[in-house]
Amino acid sequence: MTEPRYDVIAIGNAIVDVMSPASDDLIEELQLNRGGMTLVDADRAKELYDAMGPAREISGGSAANTLAGLSAMGAQCAFIGQVADDQLGEVFAHDIRAVGIDFDTPPRAGDPSTARCLIFVTPDAQRTMNTFLGASQFLPPEVLNTEAVQAASVLYLEGYLWDPEEPRAAMRRAIEAARAAGRQVAFTLSEVFVIDRHGDDFRALINGGLIDILFANHLELAALTGEDEIEAGIAALKGKVPTLVVTRSSEGAVAIRNGERAEVPAEPIDEVVDTTGAGDLFAAGFLYGHVKDEPLETCLRRGAIAACEIISHYGARTEVDLKALMAEKLG
């Protein structure tokens, strides 16, 4: 087994976020799934965009956000995801490459356009996401760069992308390739609705020993295990997932790695502006510590610090020197 070239390679949605402040009344009027992520078609996306206030565009995508955080900390990363051959595709590709991430999935010609996520941010800093998956859902297994997957310590997969058929096949192929090369597979459950639709697949992967690191928030843990209590949920996965990370929003996070357990509170913060990307950046911090063989509590602390930074401003891509911030906070 050769020395890995990447710390983390991720497969995820290649999305540009279209973000705008919104009133609670607008959320109600548009009948949005407050605080959640809803898939929308082109017509509904148009309808919502028309109703949205002036917006800003910032590259997003759950796993891509995680990689951007990892890269900012100094990790070597690569991304696999499908953009269209259009301006938003160029924006996505630019932004991910600009932080030093390798990204060579060829853009897809013709319709649909690059994925966009219409994000309504309410005064309580909660984000309500409506995603038009566009080109993102057509990531074909054939473009998978298996060599690159096998050259990464960790393969990180985004649950959201399990929903469409082609990327799911690509991810299954990637898991096989990673396992064959003795690499670790990390998976984030992403959203309860994904578990509602594909819980059986996820449980099969877990029971088959194919997931080394699992990220879930408390709601996703409950949906996956059927246990409402967080401790019961953790117990249900005991022995099945070598590393389990459970985030609990403002109540901090807990991780169990090979039987060892650690917990951290959320980082103190003056003002939460926009919670978009909190989970993604938590995963970034944790994974960084994990690939650098840091103590479990340090991994969690990194997650909490990165999540705290991302919710202090608009957008799910880091705006500060994350490496310096980590050095300052961790001493």
Added chain:
Amino acid sequence: MTEPRYDVIAIGNAIVDVMSPASDDLIEELQLNRGGMTLVDADRAKELYDAMGPAREISGGSAANTLAGLSAMGAQCAFIGQVADDQLGEVFAHDIRAVGIDFDTPPRAGDPSTARCLIFVTPDAQRTMNTFLGASQFLPPEVLNTEAVQAASVLYLEGYLWDPEEPRAAMRRAIEAARAAGRQVAFTLSEVFVIDRHGDDFRALINGGLIDILFANHLELAALTGEDEIEAGIAALKGKVPTLVVTRSSEGAVAIRNGERAEVPAEPIDEVVDTTGAGDLFAAGFLYGHVKDEPLETCLRRGAIAACEIISHYGARTEVDLKALMAEKLG
């Protein structure tokens, strides 16, 4: 003469800003015109974009920014400008309509793409702008909605757009239409390089009594009049421009309207984040007061307050309830 339907109608570049923090070293390495605005072609735009860090896209364009501020204060506005039939064109159109501005210039099919301005923001909050004018420079005189121009109290023109031939012809036609309907014409000089190239045109317009309201910063005033001293510059325009507004960055602003003079200091501010749009929003505040027949000092104060808001964050579109802010500050 019928009652005007709009307070202000503007003709300007329809641009999406692509903004990124940048080090002073990068500005030097790319040999950028620090603090200024430089027109770039598609190749140079690509080169600069490739060298730029991760960015965010926020609608911009000088006159469009001014209108967005005016609209946020409650003015009725319309915009005329050329976008291409592409995603950035949709973004621009969405953002300007989302603040209640009428915008019905049809998008232009084919190349070039919608204009974009690559903005490098250095740690001192200074913005260095590199504009690819794209479709914006092909605003044809034929699409000018003369009826709309004549239905606005003030026609506001952006000096930047005097450079390309077609929009210049459109603006000349608009000036004629506005004058014929007894409306006021406001003009912003935009940038010294524009005056270097078209100073003779501007002086002819002024000497011909076609400009009712002129906006200039101290550098532009000097370029226009050939007088380095601000008072000498003001004196040189005496009797030629009914309303002259001169901004001096952190040193405040001065206005002379029909012989009356007023001055204001800059608004106090905790942290300047990004100076993009400061002049545009100053013009918004001033024009709002002007069309509402407010005292000259109030017009200037509104300008200073709006400029202060815009430089406290990234981007040249207002992020707060500007109407409420004005009410709070002006009492």
